[in-house]
Amino acid sequence: MTQLGTLEELPQSYRDALTERNLVPLWPAMRSVLPYKVPTRDTSVTKWDYQSLRPLLMQAGELTPIEKAERRVLILANPGHGLENIQATPSIYLGMQLILPGETAPNHRHTPSAVRVIVEGEGAFTTVDGEPCKMERGDLILTPAGKWHEHTHEGDGPIVWLDVLDLPLIYRLNGSWAIEGELQNSDKVRDKSYSDYSAAGVVPNINLTRGSDNTPQLRYPWSKTRACLVEMAADHSDGLLSISYVNPETGRSIFPSIGFGAIMLRPGETQTLPKRTTPVIFHVLEGEGSMAVEGHPSTDGTPQGFVEKDTLSAPGYTHITLTNLSSSEPLFLMTADESPLHEYLGIF
Ligand SMILES: [Fe+2]
Structure with missing residues (x-):
């Protein structure tokens, strides 16, 4: 040139x-x-190791009462983007949020869309536009743009989840804002939207969201996704086992900004993911493994080990190789990427 x-x-x-x-x-x-x-590609290969992050999050619980924090969160910031820019990837924000027993994260709503992935603890629920959603390990709980949400914790121990938002994108579009509201009346049946859409191939004719780019289903239980991957494994002895989380009405991504999925690696298995344009986030739901990334200056391609509850990022235009280091147990990862945006923009 x-x-x-x-x-x-x-x-x-x-x-x-x-x-x-x-x-x-x-x-x-x-x-x-x-x-x-x-x-x-500013996103660098980064690992946020849960065992070293957890004590600092618990310390935040002692240092800052919930009234002083509203959301008690440690942001998983990617050094490649500059920590102050609170980006895990160009469009994705990640945060580990802690709620202690008896605490409530007050009701609010905002323009960025959010998914929370439950990392540890029991007894919490998120109420979204009047619908209480139970929060269990590995579940995705959704608060699409503009929906009221508050978090309540009735269990004994701390509860921690991973927040995944399109905040960096909405912020840079100068479209990010929030308002606070009164405590919600839980006027709907618990997990109503999940019940509505839990029969495969059946869509209820009572919702008014048809055609919206945000999914009407607010909870995606991990137990169902896990069972689906295990069944796939029984049918396929090789090949990448992966699923995408979709809007049950349209079959498209649950949000227009962030695509969510899950991957299973059979015991001892190694898989190189298809090369792709978008950076990707991995959160380890179960098992232990390693990730090697080739084709980016932030790494020399050496595999980096991970265990349950760790979170990792990898840039786009790279070769990502995942290995399940256990010879007896499967490895399950949740994934988040910018593929819906790349597809919409014609650059995927
Ligand atoms: Fe929020």
């Missing part, structure tokens, strides 16, 4: 005249905004 002219080659008087008129010459910046063949 031809070497283009630099800013320094232009006379200072000319540069000053441009700046004064809010003008910028394209050619000195063109190669960096349109690099050859592979884009700039």
Whole structure:
């Protein structure tokens, strides 16, 4: 490729005249905004190890009462994006949230959409637009854009979940805002939307959300997803075992911004994922394994081990190889990526 002219080659008087008129010459910046063949990928290969994160989260419980925090969260920030930008990937925010027994995270709603993945603890539920959703290990609990939500904890021990939001995207669109509300009346049956959509192939004719890009189902229980992957494994002795979480009315991604899925690796198995444009987040639901990423400056491709409850990120345009290090137990991972956006934009 031809070497283009630099800013320094232009006379200072000319540069000053441009700046004064809010003008910028394209050619000195063109190669960096349109690099050859592979884009700039700020997301670095990163692991947030739960065992070292957990004591700090529990300490936050002692240091900051819930009234002073509203959401007691440690953000999983990717160093490749700069910690202050609170991005795990360009569009995805991740946070570990702690609620102690008897605490309530007050009712609010906001423009970013959120999924929480339960990491540990029992007895909490999230009420979304009047519908209490039970929170069990590995479940996805959804609060699509604009829906009221509050979290209540009636169990004995602490409860921790992983928040996954499209906050960085909505924030940079200058569309991020929230309002607080009164405590909700739980006027609906617990897990009503899950019950409505839990019969495969059947969609109730009572909802008014038909055609919306956000799914009407608010809870996706891990027990059902796990059973589905285990059944797939019984039918297929090789090949990648993976599922996508979809809107039961449209078959499309549960959110237009973030795609969610789950992967199972058979005992001892190694799989290289199909090469893809979008960065990906992995959260370890069960088991232990390793991840090797090739094709990014943040790693030399050495496999990095992980155990249950760890969270990892990998950039796009790389080869990702996952290995289940157990010879007897399956490995289950939850995935989150930006594929719905890439597909919509025609760059996937
Ligand atoms: Fe929220």
